[in-house]
Amino acid sequence: MTEFIGRGQDLEVLQREFDTRRASLVILYGRKRIGKSTLIQQASRSRLAIYFQATLIDDSLNLAALKEEISRVLGEDPVLEAISDWLGVLHYVARRAEQKKGLILALDEFPYLVGGNSALPSVMQKFWDSKVAEGGALKIVLCGSLISQMEELLAERNPLYGRKTLAREILPMPLREAAEFVPQWEPAHQIMLYSILGGIPYYLSLCDPPQSLAENVERLFLAPSAPLQDEPEFLLRSELNEPRRYASITAAIADGATKASEIVARVPGLKEVTQLSPYLVRLQQMRVIMRERSLDADEHARNHRYSLQDPLFKFWHRFIRPNLSALARGFGADVWVRNIQPLLNDYMGPAFETIARDHLRDHAQERFGVPASEIGRIWGSDFEIDVAGRLLDGSAVYGECKWENSTVGVSIRKHLEEAIAKIRYAEEARAKHLVFFARKGFSNELQEVANVDRGIQLIGLDELVRRSHPRPGGNSTPPL
Ligand SMILES: Nc1ncnc2c1ncn2[C@@H]1O[C@H](COP(=O)(O)OP(=O)(O)OP(=O)(O)O)[C@@H](O)[C@H]1O
Known part of the structure; x- marks a missing residue:
């Protein structure tokens, strides 16, 4: 496993929260692969912590798996075994937290849990409002990558509204931290890598520093079944309901449509700018695209322009998407020599x-x-x-x-x-x-x-x- 890199501020904020004497309800969110789980695990090192990663299985199976994890950390207990509902489990964990004088309960992929049991936010609210955790020993962290759903949790209409003690979005790493994944590379190549992968620790952790930039790009994007060859499409599919529509919109922007009207004209099935707006908002929320105004322009002027923000999307649309057929036929090395390397400076x-x-x-x-x-x-x-x-x-x-x-x-x-x-x-x-x-x-x-x-x-x-x-x-x- 790679050594833990960077995230100084996030760690500091989380640890300060874990050190407080009041109960904590932390909402932590950020796009897939951004390093949320790794961050929670690092922040809770040297503390007693139950870390549970929910999956898309039925609610009862997730609850059973959580109980198993609790037993693994705190020891088997017939009292826990007899509990069969979320509220009971939360009360049990709160009691044990008091006994142990401090316990973190991290529920990762919380939206999966809510997907399987829509009453869960109300159950959490009921638990929180019962003040059982008031002693301050229990720290709950709810974590998720479906940003829209995590933001929904914080919305006024949601039962958990007003209960959180900390909400934090985990962002891509800055260049200086990303460069530490390839510490022996010269700065120009570190910057090029960052401009290809962005500050997403999972992608950066796939790099093999003894290999060159070209070898890494070939292995990650160009070789048959390369792990990042379909990554932007995978991300859209895993986060959104209409991935095809979102993919068409990002492709239109990548191909040079910068105004909403130009994007509408290039996306099949869209007729009005008003139809496009919710998609653009969601893509901005995910930081896949951004909306920019010339700083010199009047704030209300309609001269905003859209562009891709995420480096991986930029690189993929520029160099991978147009070459997918050649890549599928095994011509990765030729694609690099003819279609990528000569254009890299232009991209940079x-x-x-x-x-x-x-x-x-x-x-x-x-x-x-x-x-x-x-x-x-x-x-x-x-x-x-x-x-x-x-x-x-x-x-x-x-x-x-x-x-x-x-x-x-x-x-x-x-x-x-x-x-x-x-x-x-x-x-x-x-x-x-x-x-x-x-x-x-x-x-x-x-x-x-x-x-x-x-x-x-x-x-x-x-x-x-x-x-x-x-x-x-x-x-x-x-x-x-
Ligand atoms: N701070 C870090 N330093 C080094 N490597 C990291 C760091 N954060 C994440 N990673 C690497 O990235 C991988 C993905 O991170 P992690 O599983 O924490 O992301 P996540 O946001 O929880 O992802 P998902 O939402 O897809 O489950 C880790 O397995 C690890 O290899």
Whole structure:
């Protein structure tokens, strides 16, 4: 098993909750493979914990399996064996938690349990309101990947509304944590891997660091029966009721439809934008797609555009979907050489911009001494600013990113200043920071300019993936 990586903040929040003296009802959710179970297990290490993973079987079978797990952790007990309902089991666990002076009960895939027994949220409410757990020894964690159903649990109409003591969505890992799955790789390859798999720990854990990026891509996507060859379709099928409709919508967006009207025109069976809206909302909830507005535009302007957000979906639609027939016939190696490798730098351009924006969102404090209030981009009819935003002190940030094979010179600054002159955004800002991101670093001339001008920051790849401890074995990335 891979060693546990990252998740510092999530762990801290959970452990703080487990340390409180009151009873806890934690709702933890996040898309499939995001690492919820691993996180709960890590957070409850060195504590007494019952971790139960529900499945799609009948309610009575899930309850029986939970009782078995309780017996395994707490020891066999005829009292437990005689209990045949959820409320009884919850009361039993609460009593044992008091005796043991602390116990975590984690019910993973809670929506499966509710699917088999729709009364379960009311049972939990009844249990909670009976104040049996008030002593604070019992910590209940309800966990699930069906995000819509977990959010439903928190909704006002649901019996559990207002009872939770903590609700937390588990998000994809940031680049710096993801890079730790392939610690000996050079930063460019770590960033490329992140732009292909995203921050989903399960996908990252499938990587074999001694192998090259190409070998990993071939094994994960291109070989016959490769584990991620159908992953986006699998995800849609496992989370949603109309996977075909969702798949058509993501395909339309991947193929360049950015406005709702353009998407409707490409998806069979849809006629009106209003019909499309619920699907778009759900896909945004799952962070498969995102809706963006140029920061310069009026908030109510109708110039939003949709794009794929999830890196795996982006990579799959760009390189796997068009080649599925060749892959099925065993031509994975040829697909890599002819159809993927020559286009990877082109793919990385926008992916690198996303990484730059994420970096400023997460690390503005460390760079500028003040957090960011908004980071996005600005576009007009004849220009685009890759990175733009404001910091909490009212200053403005603008940036440009270059995933090119050569160092970046002073002309990049002129180019960015020309674009800034065309916009109205943050005209009143007191200060302006310019930030440049480059794969191959910066010319001496630009470095000298940045040494003198404190309003300019140059960021190389090493800084983006910088980790707290050095890479074991130094730079020993296998060739691409
Ligand atoms: N923090 C982590 N560090 C290292 N590996 C991790 C981490 N989190 C998850 N993984 C890897 O990802 C795999 C999937 O994680 P996990 O089963 O926890 O996800 P999940 O969100 O519960 O998934 P699902 O909803 O599909 O059941 C784990 O088996 C583990 O290999």
